[in-house]
Amino acid sequence: MGILAFLASERETVDAALERVLPPNDTWPRRLHEAMRYAVFGGGKRVRPILARVACRAAGGDPDLILEAACALELIHTYSLIHDDLPALDNDSLRRGRPTVHVAYDEPLAILAGDALLTEAFIVLGTHPEGEAMASRRAEACHLVALAVGSRGMVGGQVEDLEATGKAPDAQRLERIHRAKTGALLAASVELGAVLAGVDRSTRQRFAAFGQSLGLAFQIADDILDVTGTAASLGKSPGKDVAAGKLTYPAVYGLAAARQELTRITATLRAEARELEGPRGKLASLVDYIASRDR
């Protein structure tokens, strides 16, 4: 199976699991559950759950055993988008071509739907994979994911991103933002797959380092796309980061150097992926997909 067919099939599997994991629309409180589902089923690529499953297989585990736990990553990603889009933060009214949650519903519900999705992730991670034998992996999963998306990870990156907006380009600050804001959850996705596969400490370390580089590649590609993409290929307006005065890779290093850096990291990642999973895994193809998506 080629990578695109593989990703399409994975997306279907993940979507079906998200459908099961999320509280039904017709249960109390209905409007909240509707808003949560509206946000989750808004057309995401499911990169994080897929990454966790592919990493799990690369680490010798069964990706179907971690399907629900992998969905927790998507719930967290969705919560972060809802809160990012709020009027007090990025004030976005469109996301993937649809009204954002605070526009489709209202601002109080958007805040609370984000809170509920973040919380739901830990309901899922606390119970999946099931069974007493998996209990210590579940506890570790809660810890590693929470650490990645808390104040020293994703949320910290959002705070620094806000503080850096409109300021002079600063390479150190850029790296901190990228590592934390987008990189941490992507890195945690890879690490979660390995931890739930039951790897030893040193293998876990390798997967974690791989995930960190992959997160960086993802973000550099995103920054480049903001400059070079079209509205049709992006599904959102290009040039938004530039217009908002955001600190990005092309803004700090220039477009050519950003592309060069992405090529360099991608080559390293591809080689590392082959070592981690052998020649027939999907991690290496996923690296190429992430580094070159939509171009």
Added chain:
Amino acid sequence: MGILAFLASERETVDAALERVLPPNDTWPRRLHEAMRYAVFGGGKRVRPILARVACRAAGGDPDLILEAACALELIHTYSLIHDDLPALDNDSLRRGRPTVHVAYDEPLAILAGDALLTEAFIVLGTHPEGEAMASRRAEACHLVALAVGSRGMVGGQVEDLEATGKAPDAQRLERIHRAKTGALLAASVELGAVLAGVDRSTRQRFAAFGQSLGLAFQIADDILDVTGTAASLGKSPGKDVAAGKLTYPAVYGLAAARQELTRITATLRAEARELEGPRGKLASLVDYIASRDR
């Protein structure tokens, strides 16, 4: 030791643990960590962590082993207050006599500090109590606390509270709001103490049911205080709920009936506490404290 001296000593213990658990002010991202600490160290009574510790002892466990995990309850309680106070929700500018987080800092930081405190709770619950033998209790703790404060618990109660505001008194709706908005986290505090003490399923059920009644008593007492308290005894303006058109016990049943119901529940709780812990525990005194605080 009388109950007030006991509570004062417990508060000190919990505050010292919160100090250790929260990321230091001088670590990245500083402004976020400052805001988190500003909110947590704003003079809370620490009812939830203390309740968890007292329940743990009543269930035959060591409250000192669950000190950090109990702190997670306070982090979640604090996050819920920060988000509740936001302009889009209750729009409160004062909390415990100090400016709320979005006033002392700004709205984006208040949203993100709330997110980070909620997340921090699961960092703590995923790691404490430490050790492989405690792993399945940690995973269960993440699950039970998340379930209590997610869409079917605390956040759901906030959504329904918003929807009910200004509407006609409705007894069924009132009970749903109270059970979820305040009751669920208090019930989870009691249940967490029992689960981390390692009780069997049926004992856990008894503690959970006790916690649910206690949560209800807490909320009825709160509603009564809003009508009968003074600004000095409450530390906030009395009559706020009434003015805001909130659905409360006195609004639905009248003040006399609300008091009667509180007396009835308290008597049942006191008897049940004695059965759960024997004559020398603190659970029964805590019931009296919660049902009659500040009057």
